Amino acid sequence: MSLAFPWTILPGLDAVHLARAQFAFTMSFHIVFPAFSIGLASYLAVLEALWLWTGREVFINLFNYWLKIFAVGFGMGVVSGIVMSYQFGTNWSAFSDKTGPVIGPLMAYEVLTAFFLEAGFLGVMLFGLERVGHRLHFFATLMVAVGTLISAFWILSANSWMQTPAGYAVNADGQFVVTDWLKVIFNPSFPYRLVHMVLAAYLTTALVVGAVGAFHLWRDPHLAGARVMFSMAMWMATLVAPIQIVAGDQHGLNTLKHQPVKIMGIEGHFDSYSDGAPLILLGLPDQQAGKMRYAIELPKLGSLVLKHSLDAPLAGLDTVPRENWPPVYITFWSFRIMVGMGFLMFALGLFSLWARWRGTLYRQRPLHAFAIAMGPAGFVAVLAGWFTTEAGRQPFTVYGLLRTADSASPLAAPAVGSSLLAFAIVYFTVFTAGVIYLLRLMAQPPHPGEAGPSRDKPTVAAGITPAVGSYLR
């Protein structure tokens, strides 16, 4: 078959690998937008609340400024998210058949409690400020913000169940069935993952807001909107970055307890250590040879970090059958990138605190340069973190129970290869355009009297004042 040709010349690219590549690709593009929307929706709710509370114009200007950006980002999150909800069936049908009774309801609840809430109030939030009363409008903003958090709750619960399955049994058809819904929803890794991810989303947004604020302060240190957004963002970085480091550490200890092999992959521990494992800072994992090459390591510190004792013995991948190894070259490096970003965020927070104390927050050029450089750091950290946890789950889809190779759809490689190619072309063109539009909006300084998304659009016929709005006003 001629269509098979392009795929046969690439060895190792069977249908399952292509499906994994497609899922990783579409998921990586998708996660960036919700990570931003979760934080931004909450930020918008805070801005609108501050405006309603203080009546200061700068808050509504900032609200309208970020609302336009939110609209573009949210749209991209929605369309890339619809792809995800169908991809379980199209590419992972065996997985869907087997786990549908468990994670299907979790995702159905996400749609019912979160997606509809966001979508239902998004229109009012974006275009309704002049059509409904202020309180109803604030309620809409709040519902969108709450919706993004509820969404995170359910999807992370489903994801965590795949990492640390609980509350299930297996029926005669090989399907996972639920014995205890509370154990399914609140499975062992879920609380840690939820906290870690929501904090990550808040930090990601704070860094973007901070970078945009710093960018405009660079040109005009007296711009009121830029000052307010920069100050708020730096408070977030100062306060949340250290909390996130603690939360991440706790999440890591939880992983050690429930997915020790993933930690071996993260730490690059190919070998077992009987009296104190080293902390490998950097190195080149050689999966084939089962060795860490060019390792730069601190003796015994690995045991100190993981076991809180210098001499605690630590098992390595040599105790695990090779067919159960995660891809160490991914987990090892993506984890280090994530942690590195985390400490840079912490440093930014401290730097801003020092500048604030010195009274130079709005004039400190090196600080502004640092904040601008850190603008994308949240996205990098989020992606690196997800690579760590998802690649660390391999070679299973449901950890220890269902292998990835047994989860895929019965599709031929040409089918999956074609769709992967199509997604790659479409995502790169569409989302590149979207990111350019986002950056263009961010390059505009926040003006006094900033218009919301509805100002530059035709509005609905005037003359009818919605009754709902008027008595809530």
Next chain:
Amino acid sequence: MTGSIDIATIWAFIIAFAVFVYVVMDGFDLGLGILFPLFPEKTDRDVIMNSVAPVWDGNETWLVLGGGGLMAAFPLAYAVLMPALYTPVIAMLIGLIFRGVAFEFRWRSEGRRNLWDLAFAGGSLLAALAQGIALGAILQGVHVEGRQYAGGWWDWLTPFSILTGLSLAAGYALLGATWLVLKTEDRLRERAYHLCWYLLFAMLGAIGAVSIATPFLHIQYAERWFTWPNLIFTAPVPIAVACIGVLLMRSLIERQDTRPFFLSLLLFALSYAGLGVSMYPYIVPQSITIWQAAAPANSQTFMLVGVAVLIPLILAYTALAYWVFRGKVRAGSGYH
């Protein structure tokens, strides 16, 4: 066992309801995209976009509920149908990406507005065709072995699925045109009225063609429709379609702005009920019944609680959104 049978039937109705609400709500929304090339003027396009901009996201959420609900309530059906419909589903998703981002992108790119208008139109048409083709592919049945799809990735492509693809696109375009009659004024509304006539005949023709072709797919479909005593219930369906068609024509002649849209929805409802009559109790025609595909009763019950509380709530705040943005849409202050 009887308990789980009942709940499976309830879930079949819930999924059918979600899909129908999707077809109704996103149908007119996609239809506007299909009609976009027929309205080349920028002001008209702005008005058309704005008539759905505040609600399109909610409309599309029903598609996510249809997919997610199917996975949760009938995982086997989801697992068999999605690979069987691989190509049309991927095409639909790509179409929805293009049209979905166009809502915001066209306002953000002065120079490339025409490009995003094209993305909106092309994406809408692609999604509509793909959904119609998927429907045809389901009706004609898919090759199942064990718990898996066992066919190829082009099995869906038949004259029948092409017919259903074109039919659904025509139907969506009719919904779009009648929506414009409902939501716009003056020249734009006149043009929409004019289009309604062509699209109504296309839709009625499509309903006729699909109805005639379906019984030839499987003997079961013919028996379902044309044997005694089923005939008592099935015979009035075409008569009702004809009656609604006549009412719709009258409302177009009499220029009643609201009626054509709701009568078109009624046409969709009847066609949809007809599909239900053909398929029930199969969820993958001729291979898997709703009971074979059903998730264990405790999964279905767990969700049923949520659905019973949340769907009415969702319908309520969706209605609120439509209410806030009710009335005719006019070109805005910047344009007159």
